Amino acid sequence: MSRHIKWAYRLALTAVFVSVGGRVAAQTPEGTVIHNTATATYTDLNSNTYAAVSGSVDVTVGFLPGITVADNTPSPTPASPSTADTLSFGVSNPGNGTDSVTIAENISVAGIMTVTGYRYSGTTFATLTDLNTALSSVAIAEAGSITIQVVYDVATNKGGLNTHYTLTATSRRSLTTTDNKTSSISPAQTFCVGTCGGGGGGGGGTRGVIVDGQQHIQKLPGNGYTAVYNVYNGGNGTDGFDLIARRATTGSAPIAIVSVNGVTGDSARITLAPTSGMQITVVYNVADIVGATDSLFLKARSVGNPTASDQDYYDLVVVKPNLTLAKAAIYDATSLPVSGTVVPGNILRYRITVTNDGTTDAVSVQVTDTLPAQMTYLGLANSADWTITQSGGVVTANYTAASQLLAGQSSTFEVRVSIN
Amino acid sequence: MKHLRLLSLGMLGIALVWTRPVAAQARSPKPLLMAAHNVTAEAAGRDNKAVANPGDVIRYALVFKNTTAGAVKNVELVDPLPKGMVYLVGSAGADRPVRVEYSIDGGKSYTARPVVQAVADGQKVEQAAPREMYTHVRWTVLGSLAPGAQVTAELEAQVSGQVNGASGEAK
Known part of the structure; x- marks a missing residue:
């Protein structure tokens, strides 16, 4: 060479x-x-x-069709709800001659997005039919391209969901020549315990956790009490919530948490649809510590965004009735206290006073008094609030003025007896 | 040559050009005839084989017949590959003994194996010229051609725009 x-x-x-x-x-x-x-x-043989x-x-050269669709917005994350979002697709003609296209679409999951229009060259068409009618007269030169924008709205409460929008372009000169691209639309999810921006600590929105009923409660020592809370998911998508119950005090505090939403222990996890709530029951026991106070908190924390949480609590006071009984002997005739000695034949009255100086009402109050053998039961006096029976020298008195003897209340009945 | 039977010389718009010899001769030879055959369209069963699409393989046939009264020698057939066509390496042949050579410099020079220089790992190396560089194909008929005898030369080229296969070799 x-x-x-x-x-x-x-x-x-x-x-x-x-x-x-x-x-x-x-x-x-x-x-x-x-x-x-x-x-x-x-040359000839003589090299002429x-x-x-x-x-x-x-x-x-004939026509070689070619259609290529490019997805310029492959993975948008629009808000839910939102309006007038757009997807942009480029449709190019890599064929060797002028062509035009028809557009088709597919949405994999219904209900998340709603297409409201198709924008081409500054004009928005309401339907695909309208768009395709317009595109029928749009010649795409060899190596040329057009841009189609799909305008859509996103429905409410679709955070965290996903749908796929596929745009297909088909050559009008060669119906078997087609291409498509798919955008994955994932509306952004908001995580809110209570109304977003207004719940949580208040602020006018819906609280994420709120006690169901009176916040200040009194409880007798006992087991199996229930505290009910309402938990609300204010986010725009389905979310999980960690429920954590706790008491305010430590050590010998009266409250012992048994279960949360049926799950033994002090925590549980639930799942809530967007803008929906659930009643959560916390089962607890109260120890016999009269007068003790405690609080029973329930906190709900978003699983999707653990920084989002809310809590509420019950104030609890341990209460208990406490009965005292005073018994006095008085002369039936004078109603004066017995002093000195009595002689056979004297008629006396036993005045029995029951007082509830506890912190809660007493129910089923009953007094039993066995009369001395030297006395004979004669009957009742000043005993309107009681139902009294006597048998064999045993007096049984039931407080029947009300269903309970209120805290701080006293009641008295008298039994007439004679000295044998 | 296996493809010759497929040629249809009269159906493909052959343009004939007559020239007179500059030197004396008893009789002018029959001019060179050319035919084009769309191999891809034929294989695909396309109706319109007269139109080629980008990527189609076209087989060109050149038929030279000695119509003089005497034998001729030094017969050379040269086909400048037209713009829009890419030669399929290895596809050139003939029905008589010929020497096939190629040019990648616009017909200034010919060689049986065009090469280009390249640098690989810092070393200058010679590589086979890519087929897109081929500009001419030349067939030199070995020996003489008796009166009335003819030689048919062929090559295949691909319409630019869709290149099949990774190597670009002829099928």
């Missing part, structure tokens, strides 16, 4: 690397006539030369 030729090859080499890298030569446009002319030279002869043939 001559030096001249080698230099020519070197000069050509750069172009080779550039143009052959993709192994796709330039597209020959539709309608191109490729004219090929060959020549033949020859003759004029070259030539022949040629033409090849006309």
